[in-house]
Amino acid sequence: MSNELKNYTDNSAAQMRKGTLELSVLLVISDDEVYASDIITKLKAYDLLVVEGTLYPILSRLKDAELVTYTWVESKDGPPRKYYKLTPRGKEALGQMKETWSNINKSINQLIKNV
Amino acid sequence: MSNELKNYTDNSAAQMRKGTLELSVLLVISDDEVYASDIITKLKAYDLLVVEGTLYPILSRLKDAELVTYTWVESKDGPPRKYYKLTPRGKEALGQMKETWSNINKSINQLIKNV
DNA sequence: ACCTAGTACTATATAATGCAAGGTACTATG
């Protein structure tokens, strides 16, 4: 595949991943109290790459929207960490997003099958 | 659900849909030669809403990247239409994007299952 | 005591892009 085409499809892949970013982050937080590096590590295990510069703004938005809260926890390895967990609102939002994901999923898969 | 939360999840839904836009458009074009209004109508049937202001720039990008070509076709209902079809490059890109979609799909669904 | 490395959070600047809104131009009809 030509480099130009690869760039195009890479960008398209990035767009697809973007769409699922917040859902992914909320899913990880819903599983366990985690701090930023945990989230990056866990998502990497699912091939859903996220970098610091992307994650921190997302966490801020989620915090502002009161979908998550955090508690500071001291660390002996460096500065204190913010451990995040879902609020009730966050759980409600996550449920909604999962349903949205399921619907889009259904639509695209039908489209793929039918064409 | 509060309005504020609804706005947030609506926005998140829009993000998810965005990620699949180009894939959706290419899928529709791969099925049949179509012009813009056809694409909008067909995607609407799958609950994948696209509007003119979104679609035309996408079609321009796809054309510039030589993933699609078009031929002008006269219409007795108004101005001539651009009927789009995939190029070989376009078919290659589509194959790649379908695979990307499948991978992300797998990742998210695993994540949903495991948490 | 100081410096370096590693870790964690924050802030800023940039680029991409979905979308609303408004514009141009073609055909057919009254």
Next chain:
DNA sequence: CATAGTACCTTGCATTATATAGTACTAGGT
């Protein structure tokens, strides 16, 4: 010839992922 319907295009705005740089804390070596 004016209006309605259709089709394509452009401009401006807002959102947001990402790169980059910065601050601050701990631990360990010299």
